[in-house]
Amino acid sequence: MSLSRKFAFLLAISLTAAVAATLFVLYEVRSEAERQATVAQEGRINTFWQLLRSKGDVFAVIDGKLMVGSYVANGNFELPDLVQKLFGGTATIFMGDTRVSTNVLKEDGSRAVGTRLTGKAYDAIFREGRSYRGETTILDIPYFTAYDPIKNAKGEVIGVLYVGTKRSEFFSAYDLLSRKLIAVALINVSIFTLLAVYLVRRSLRTLNRLTSAVRSVAEGDLDVQVPVESRDEIGVLAESFNTMTSVVFKGMQEEIAKTNRMVANIKETIQQLSTSANEIMAISAQQSAGATQQATAVQEAMTTAEEMAVTARQVAQNAVQVETQAERANAAGSHGGTAVANALSGMGELRSQMLAVAEAMLQLGENSQKIGGIVDIIDEISDQTNLLALNATIEAAGAGEAGKRFAVVANEVKRLSQRTAEATGQIKSLIEAIQKATNATIMLTENGTKGVDAANILVTRVAEALQEILQLIQETNAAAKEINFSTQQQTSASEEMASTIVEVRDVATQVASGAQETTQAIAELTGLAERLKDLMEDELQTKGKAKALAGARLMSRILHQALTSGALTEADLFDENYIPIPGTDPQKFTTRFDAYCDAHITAKQDDFLNDVQVAFAVLIDRHGYLPTHNSRYTQPLTGDYDRDLKGNRTKRMFDDKVGLAAARNEEELLVQVYNRDTGERIWDISAPVYINGRHWGGFRIGYTM
Structure with missing residues (x-):
C-alpha cells in the first residue's frame, strides 16, 4: 500500500472516529434527555395528583360520571389545562379507559374526548394494576408519558390519570443542537480534511521525489538530487539523501576507477600468464622430447659401451x-x-x-x-x-x-x-x-x-x-x-x-x-589461468546483466516521462519513418524521437562507460535503429570513411544478425558474442525496453573480451 493511501486510510479512520465520537455524544445527550423527560413526567403527574386531590379525596363513578368528591371530571378541562399551563405538554383524566377530560387534540384540532386508551399503558393499568412510565403512541403521535390508575374506595381501577409531552416538542431543542453539532463537525472535518490533504500532498510530493530518486539510484543513476522545499523532517531527509548520493556517487566513481584498473591489470596479467605458460609449455615439450631422445641415445651408447667392454x-x-x-x-x-x-x-x-x-x-x-x-x-x-x-x-x-x-x-x-x-x-x-x-x-x-x-x-x-x-x-x-x-x-x-x-x-x-x-x-x-579467465568472464557477465537490466529500466522511465510530460506522443515514440540523412556513409537516419533522445539519454548512456571494460551502452528500437550513441562515438563527421566508421556511429541502422536479435528480444536478457566492424571482439548483453506494456526495443551494453 502506498504512503498516500496509508495517509488517506488514517485520515478516514480519524474522521470516522470523530464522527463516531460526535454521534456517541449526541446519543448520550439524547439518552439523558429521555431520562430527563421521564423524570419530568413524574413531577408533572405528581402535581396533577395534588390538583386532583384538592377537589376531593374519594374517587367514584356515579351515574356514568367520574366524581372526585363532589367534583365532576367529565367534560371539565380545568385541571388538564392547568397542568398544561404549568408544565406544557398534555394531561388527561380517564373514566375507565375513556378520556373524559383532556387537552390531547385530534387531527381536526378538537379535544380527544371519548377516545380510548390502548397499548402498553392499557396493559399495565387494567391487566397488571400498576403505573406505567415510558414512551407510547397517542393518536399515532409518539409521547413521553406517565399513567397512574385511579382507584375507588374498594381499590378498584375506575380510571386513569395521565400526563405527557410530544416527543417532537421535547426533542426540538435537541434536534436543533444536533443539527448544529453535525454542521460544525462537518465543517471541522472538511477543514481538517482539506488541511490534511494539503499537508500530506505537500509532504508526499517530496517523498515521491525521494522515491523516484531512490528508484533511479537502484537502477544505477547515482548522480541524482531532490529539491529541498521545507525544513521539516522530510526536508532534512531530502537534504540528507542529496548528501548521501553525492558522497556515494563520488565514492562509487573512485571505487569503479579502482576496480577498472584492477580488472584491467588482472586481465592483462591473465593474458601474459596464458601467453608465457603456452611458451614455457612449448619449450618444456621440446626439452621433454630432447631429454627422451637423449635418454634413448644414452641407452644405445651404454649398450654399445657394454658391448665394447665385452669385446x-x-x-x-x-x-x-x-x-x-x-x-x-x-x-x-x-x-x-x-x-x-x-x-x-x-x-x-x-x-x-x-x-x-x-x-x-x-x-x-x-x-x-x-x-x-x-x-x-x-x-x-x-x-x-x-x-x-x-x-x-x-x-x-x-x-x-x-x-x-x-x-x-x-x-x-x-x-x-x-x-x-x-x-x-x-x-x-x-x-x-x-x-x-x-x-x-x-x-x-x-x-x-x-x-x-x-x-x-x-x-x-x-x-x-x-x-x-x-x-x-x-x-x-x-x-x-x-x-x-x-x-x-x-x-x-x-x-x-x-x-x-x-x-x-x-x-x-x-x-x-x-x-x-x-x-x-x-x-x-x-588451466588455472583459463579458470581465472572464466571466473573473470562470469563476473563480467553477471555485472553486465545487472547493468543491462538497470539500463533498460532507466531508458523505459525516460521514454515514459516523454509521454507523461507531453514532449512526445506515443506515435512519435513508435515512429518507423526513418528519413535518410543526405551525404552520410555509412548511411544515417532521423526520426521524430531523435532530438528528445539526444537531449535526455546521452549523458545517462555515457555513465555506463565509466567502466573501462564497457565499449558502448546504447538504446535501440525494435528495428535496430540507434537514435543516440555515446559521446565518444558522436564525433563530428570528417568525410573519411574509416574515421567516421569508428568516431561517429550515431543514428545508424544496426540491422545485422546480432543487432536485430538484441532489438527484437523480449526475454529478460540476451547474451551474444561477435566481432565488431571496428575490429574488437564484443560480449553483447541486452535487455528489452517497454513503453506502457508495448515492446519498444532494447538496451545494449557491450564489453570488450
Missing part, C-alpha cells in the same frame, strides 16, 4: 693367449737355434769325419722333423695372430678415436703375422729340402761332400731364418703384451665410460621426468 675383454683374453703362444714359440725358436748351431758344428765335424755323416744326417732329419713341427706351430700362431689382428682392426674401427692406436698395433700385428707366415712357409720349404737332402745324403753317401756343403749352406740359411723367426716372435710377443696392456686400458676405459653413460642416462631420465612434471605443472598453470 675388449675378449681381445685381452686373446692377447694373453697370443702372448703365451709367442713365449712358447720363442722357446721353440731358441731350441731351434741350438739345433742349428749343433747342425753347423756337425757339418764342421762332417768335413773331418765323413763317417759320421750318416749319423749326423739322421740327427739332422730328426731335427728337421722337429723344426717342421715348430714351423707348424709358428704357422698356426701366425694364422691366429692374423685373425686376432683382423678382429682388433674391426673393434678398433668401432671404438672410434680410442681405437686408433689399437688399430695401428693391430695392423702391425697383422703385418708381422703375414711375414711370419711367409717365413714359416720358407722354413717349411727348407726343411723339406733338408729332409730330401738328408735322404739323398743317406742314399748317396758318395755325394757327401757336396751334400755337406749344400747342407751347410742350408743350415746357415735355416739359422738365419730361425734368427728372423725369433726376432719376429719377440716382436709378436712385445706386440701381444702391448695389445694386452692396451686392451686392459680399453676395458677399464669402456667400463668407466659405461658407468658414466649410466649416470648420464639417469640424469637424462631425471631431466625427462622433470620436463614431464614441468609440462604438467605448466598445464595446471594454464
Whole structure:
C-alpha cells in the first residue's frame, strides 16, 4: 500500500472516529434527555395528583360520571389545562379507559374526548394494576408519558390519570443542537480534511521525489538530487539523501576507477600468464622430447659401451693367449737355434769325419722333423695372430678415436703375422729340402761332400731364418703384451665410460621426468589461468546483466516521462519513418524521437562507460535503429570513411544478425558474442525496453573480451 493511501486510510479512520465520537455524544445527550423527560413526567403527574386531590379525596363513578368528591371530571378541562399551563405538554383524566377530560387534540384540532386508551399503558393499568412510565403512541403521535390508575374506595381501577409531552416538542431543542453539532463537525472535518490533504500532498510530493530518486539510484543513476522545499523532517531527509548520493556517487566513481584498473591489470596479467605458460609449455615439450631422445641415445651408447667392454675383454683374453703362444714359440725358436748351431758344428765335424755323416744326417732329419713341427706351430700362431689382428682392426674401427692406436698395433700385428707366415712357409720349404737332402745324403753317401756343403749352406740359411723367426716372435710377443696392456686400458676405459653413460642416462631420465612434471605443472598453470579467465568472464557477465537490466529500466522511465510530460506522443515514440540523412556513409537516419533522445539519454548512456571494460551502452528500437550513441562515438563527421566508421556511429541502422536479435528480444536478457566492424571482439548483453506494456526495443551494453 502506498504512503498516500496509508495517509488517506488514517485520515478516514480519524474522521470516522470523530464522527463516531460526535454521534456517541449526541446519543448520550439524547439518552439523558429521555431520562430527563421521564423524570419530568413524574413531577408533572405528581402535581396533577395534588390538583386532583384538592377537589376531593374519594374517587367514584356515579351515574356514568367520574366524581372526585363532589367534583365532576367529565367534560371539565380545568385541571388538564392547568397542568398544561404549568408544565406544557398534555394531561388527561380517564373514566375507565375513556378520556373524559383532556387537552390531547385530534387531527381536526378538537379535544380527544371519548377516545380510548390502548397499548402498553392499557396493559399495565387494567391487566397488571400498576403505573406505567415510558414512551407510547397517542393518536399515532409518539409521547413521553406517565399513567397512574385511579382507584375507588374498594381499590378498584375506575380510571386513569395521565400526563405527557410530544416527543417532537421535547426533542426540538435537541434536534436543533444536533443539527448544529453535525454542521460544525462537518465543517471541522472538511477543514481538517482539506488541511490534511494539503499537508500530506505537500509532504508526499517530496517523498515521491525521494522515491523516484531512490528508484533511479537502484537502477544505477547515482548522480541524482531532490529539491529541498521545507525544513521539516522530510526536508532534512531530502537534504540528507542529496548528501548521501553525492558522497556515494563520488565514492562509487573512485571505487569503479579502482576496480577498472584492477580488472584491467588482472586481465592483462591473465593474458601474459596464458601467453608465457603456452611458451614455457612449448619449450618444456621440446626439452621433454630432447631429454627422451637423449635418454634413448644414452641407452644405445651404454649398450654399445657394454658391448665394447665385452669385446675388449675378449681381445685381452686373446692377447694373453697370443702372448703365451709367442713365449712358447720363442722357446721353440731358441731350441731351434741350438739345433742349428749343433747342425753347423756337425757339418764342421762332417768335413773331418765323413763317417759320421750318416749319423749326423739322421740327427739332422730328426731335427728337421722337429723344426717342421715348430714351423707348424709358428704357422698356426701366425694364422691366429692374423685373425686376432683382423678382429682388433674391426673393434678398433668401432671404438672410434680410442681405437686408433689399437688399430695401428693391430695392423702391425697383422703385418708381422703375414711375414711370419711367409717365413714359416720358407722354413717349411727348407726343411723339406733338408729332409730330401738328408735322404739323398743317406742314399748317396758318395755325394757327401757336396751334400755337406749344400747342407751347410742350408743350415746357415735355416739359422738365419730361425734368427728372423725369433726376432719376429719377440716382436709378436712385445706386440701381444702391448695389445694386452692396451686392451686392459680399453676395458677399464669402456667400463668407466659405461658407468658414466649410466649416470648420464639417469640424469637424462631425471631431466625427462622433470620436463614431464614441468609440462604438467605448466598445464595446471594454464588451466588455472583459463579458470581465472572464466571466473573473470562470469563476473563480467553477471555485472553486465545487472547493468543491462538497470539500463533498460532507466531508458523505459525516460521514454515514459516523454509521454507523461507531453514532449512526445506515443506515435512519435513508435515512429518507423526513418528519413535518410543526405551525404552520410555509412548511411544515417532521423526520426521524430531523435532530438528528445539526444537531449535526455546521452549523458545517462555515457555513465555506463565509466567502466573501462564497457565499449558502448546504447538504446535501440525494435528495428535496430540507434537514435543516440555515446559521446565518444558522436564525433563530428570528417568525410573519411574509416574515421567516421569508428568516431561517429550515431543514428545508424544496426540491422545485422546480432543487432536485430538484441532489438527484437523480449526475454529478460540476451547474451551474444561477435566481432565488431571496428575490429574488437564484443560480449553483447541486452535487455528489452517497454513503453506502457508495448515492446519498444532494447538496451545494449557491450564489453570488450
